[in-house]
Amino acid sequence: MELVQCIRDVFEEDPLTGTENGRKLFRKGNFYPAYQDDQDNWVTVDDEGEHHIIASGETPIEDFWFLYRFRIA
Secondary structure: OEEEEEOOOEEEEOOOOOOEEEEEEEOOOOEEEEEEOOOOEEEEEOOOOOEEEEEEOOOHHHOHHHHHHEEEO
16 A cells, blocks of 8 residues: 555546546545555545546556656655
C-alpha cells in the first residue's frame, strides 16, 4: 500500500470523448491510500467512496496518467 497525494483536481471523464464532465473525483492536496490489485493496477477510493484505477504497472511512477495527477507521499 502507498499513500498518494493529489497534485491537481481530477474530474470524471466521459469514456467516449475523454472530456471532463464536471464531477470531481479527487481534490488537489488530499491524500489517498492506494493498493496494487492482482493485475498490477493501483486502486484508490475517491471522495465519494468509489474505487478507481489510478495507475498500472509495478509502481505508480511508471504511469504518465498518475504522474500528471498524483505523487507518492
